[in-house]
Each structure stands twice: as C-alpha cells, then as structure tokens.
Amino acid sequence: MDFLRPASWEEALAAKAEHPTAVPIAGGTDVMVEINFDHRRPEYLLDLNRIGDLSEWEVGEKTVRLGASVPYTKIMENLRAELPGLALASHTVASPQIRNRGGVGGNLGTASPAGDAHPALLASGCEVEVESVRGRRMIPIDEFYVGVKRNAMQPDELIRSVHLPKADGPQQFSKVGTRNAMVIAVCAFGIALHPETRMVRTGIGSAAPTPVRAKEAEDFLAAALDEGGFWESGAPIPPSVAKQFAQLASGACNPIDDVRGSAKYRRHAVGIMARRTLGWTWESYRGNERSAQCA
Amino acid sequence: MRVTFTVNGRQQEADDVWEGESLLYVLRERMGLPGSKNACEQGECGSCTVRLDGVPVCSCLVAAGQVEGREVTTVEGLADFARQRAEHGGCGTGACGTSLQDAQQWEAKPQDSQTGEGAELSPIQQAFIDAGAVQCGFCTPGLLVAADEMLERNPQPTDADIREALSGNLCRCTGYEKILDAVRLAAARQDRVQEGAV
Numbered sequence: 001m002d003f004l005r006p007a008s009w010e011e012a013l014a015a016k017a018e019h020p021t022a023v024p025i026a027g028g029t030d031v032m033v034e035i036n037f038d039h040r041r042p043e044y045l046l047d048l049n050r051i052g053d054l055s056e057w058e059v060g061e062k063t064v065r066l067g068a069s070v071p072y073t074k075i076m077e078n079l080r081a082e083l084p085g086l087a088l089a090s091h092t093v094a095s096p097q098i099r100n101r102g103g104v105g106g107n108l109g110t111a112s113p114a115g116d117a118h119p120a121l122l123a124s125g126c127e128v129e130v131e132s133v134r135g136r137r138m139i140p141i142d143e144f145y146v147g148v149k150r151n152a153m154q155p156d157e158l159i160r161s162v163h164l165p166k167a168d169g170p171q172q173f174s175k176v177g178t179r180n181a182m183v184i185a186v187c188a189f190g191i192a193l194h195p196e197t198r199m200v201r202t203g204i205g206s207a208a209p210t211p212v213r214a215k216e217a218e219d220f221l222a223a224a225l226d227e228g229g230f231w232e233s234g235a236p237i238p239p240s241v242a243k244q245f246a247q248l249a250s251g252a253c254n255p256i257d258d259v260r261g262s263a264k265y266r267r268h269a270v271g272i273m274a275r276r277t278l279g280w281t282w283e284s285y286r287g288n289e290r291s292a293q294c295a
Numbered sequence: 296m297r298v299t300f301t302v303n304g305r306q307q308e309a310d311d312v313w314e315g316e317s318l319l320y321v322l323r324e325r326m327g328l329p330g331s332k333n334a335c336e337q338g339e340c341g342s343c344t345v346r347l348d349g350v351p352v353c354s355c356l357v358a359a360g361q362v363e364g365r366e367v368t369t370v371e372g373l374a375d376f377a378r379q380r381a382e383h384g385g386c387g388t389g390a391c392g393t394s395l396q397d398a399q400q401w402e403a404k405p406q407d408s409q410t411g412e413g414a415e416l417s418p419i420q421q422a423f424i425d426a427g428a429v430q431c432g433f434c435t436p437g438l439l440v441a442a443d444e445m446l447e448r449n450p451q452p453t454d455a456d457i458r459e460a461l462s463g464n465l466c467r468c469t470g471y472e473k474i475l476d477a478v479r480l481a482a483a484r485q486d487r488v489q490e491g492a493v
Binding site for chain 2: 097
C-alpha cells in the first residue's frame, strides 16, 4: 500500500489521474473501518486532509458551497439557518467523534443508501462539484446515485464540494433507528418546502438500492397545495392530503429485509415519517415553529 | 513510512508504519501508550478517543499518515494537559506536555482522602474516582478524554449536554449513571474553582 499525501487540490487531481484506483480518505470514518476489518486493501490511499479548501464553506447569495470535508459538527454549528435539513441530518450522524471527522463528501463517495446526508441533499436539490485533470463538472444530485454504493463519478474524479441552494422555506429530517446515537438508519426521510418555486422536494434513505426521491408524492403535494391556494392562505393541510402524500412516499420505496428492519416495516415507517415531517414543515411555514426540534 | 507528530505536547516519531495503520495502533503498539483502548475498531464504542488538534476523534479511524505534523492528546497526557490549561490557559512555550517515558509509565495517583495529598490527576479523573464511575475501566480513558473536552468547551453543561457529548462512548458495565455523576461533579468543582478565583 502507498500513502499519497497531496498538499494541494491540483496535486490531488494529478495523483488520482495517475492512480485511478487510489481510495480517497478524508475523515476516514468509512475507509478505515474497511481497512481495519480487512475488507479492503487499496493499493493507494489518497489523504485529503492537507487540502484546507475542502474543509471550508462559503455562503453566497443563493447557494452554499460546502467543501467535501467540512465535518458534520461544523455544519450543525454554522449552517443551521442556511441548510436546516442537512444540519438536522448531520445531528443524527453517529457520535460527536464521528461528526468531528466525517463530511458530506464521504457520504457521497461511499454512496451507501443508508448515508444520513442523502435525504437532505436530495430534498435540497443540490449539485455535486467533481473534478479531474480533464476538467470540472457539476452533477445534479438526482443523477448522482446510480446503484448500490455506486455513484456517477469517473475513476479519476474527486469530489470537491457540494453546492446547495440556501433554504427558501422550512426543511425537516427524520430517521428511524434503535437509539438516538450511533445508529445506521433503518430508514430516513427528508423534506424541503420551496415556497419560491412552489415546489416540495423529498429524499428517502435506506429504503431502496439508492437514496431516492418520492417524486409522485412531491408532484401530488405540489399540485394539491397549488390548487387549494395553500401557499397563499397558509391554511392547515387537510388530513386526506397528508395521508395521500404519505402513501405515495411509502410507494416510492423499494426496500429489502435485512438485519436492521423488514421491507414492510421500512415502507410503513417512511409513510409515517413523510406525514410527520410534512406536518412539521407546514406548521413552520404557517409560522408555528415546533417547540422542540428533534430528529 | 515514518510519521512525525506531537503526542501530549512532545514531538515523536514512529518508523516502519504500515500505510493502512490506524493512529490507535501507532499509539499502542509503536509508542507504548496503551491508555487508548482498542475495542470495536469501527468508531462505534469511543474507547480509543483521543484529541486530534484539540478535537475528540476515534483514533482507530484516523490513518497514521494523516497525523503527520499534527497534535494528539491521549489519556496518558490528560493530567498534565489539564494542569497546564488551568495554569497557563494551555501550552504556549512548547516546554510543557508529557514525555513519552512519563506517559508510558503514567499511573493514577488519586488524592489521598485523609491527607489531601498526592493528586496527579486531572479534575475529571479525580471526579471519576470520587463518584465511583470506574468499573472494569475499559471505557474510562475514552470517556475521560471526551468529558474533559466537553467541560473545556462547555463549563456548565446540562444533563442533555453531557449525554450528547458522551453519546459516542459505550460502557458495557452499563455504569452510565455514575459516569454522569462524575461529569456533574467535575463541572461543579470547576465552577467552584472559577467562582473562587473571581
């Protein structure tokens, strides 16, 4: 094994071009587990810790450019207003020790359907900035996840940052697990209201081969809110609409039975989370903040 | 490969480090500092918690090569670290810290309950002993490092703050209540010291 330690982004791209099999390591919270357990013996480890730019973020007028290695702790501490959904999701990642090291780039690189950031990323409608010596490209999050633990990146590419639209409305995240800390999601759900565009976006975690959106549920809800004039009136959402939204979200799942839960349970729980998170975000849109924020 | 980094305030070198090796392995097997415990090796248990540039991390998930040029504080250096923080607000001169030999031979010397003499423990370590928060002791080092960092950052934690800060540290003796007592005790003592200083 070789340990590559590029001091700059350009050096990192050159190293990745020369050794496309090199495994990038930033927080190490996924990669080191695989190495410790002998599940993986990469020929090259590409350490990204020396590239300071990856741990920085910029809040622009419309978007936040979030460096791939910004630890979840920093997202929780600094970007709660701009990225509420992702901040809530970050709070449910493992433990303080893990949140101090892990970042969104790792979740995207690993592309596990259980990654905690994915539902919030899908709901926000972000773009992933990837780069190689051949050039830079922005991959819309909807096109990023292509299979179980597979993403749309080429072997010579590295994730530099994620560009997320600043929240223009309430966002929520919910996750089912056996306890509050240190759990991989049994399933998870993220929702973002976008009052400016009159859209609703969602993300489902751990209930399909990849993280997915509940598109039919989104379309149904957007139409129902529009037709009923709910965005203008701020009236409560009728239970029948919430129920239909939940059923459609449940229907967007394509889960499996595994040690963490059964497919049937996951479908059911996603429906429940969809209804609840819709209620929380809509109440917030109407001006009634929840007194206790919990995931 | 060779890795050069600061351990408990002193620069150290480790040679012939395998590229896939963890910081935990380097500390335990190459530097003779077995205070950080090796248990789950997957970041679930927190017993290998150390501070990397001041931030609590699971040392089993940090690749050794990633600590080149950086600062690590382990439980063996915690007593000196806490004392220097209290006296000088940290180590400014570079002359402080704990030598490797001292760290390797470090053992708990709690305050004598009769005479009040002989304490060479950090306040959090003393509090763990006084509150009976050490059972088998395996999770203790990680908890001490995590709890000490929380009290540094948040001197007056609520119970929820304590639970949150220690949520990444498992105790399989399930001695959590005493552990919470210990952290509350350390916080209360810290508060008293600060009030006295004002």
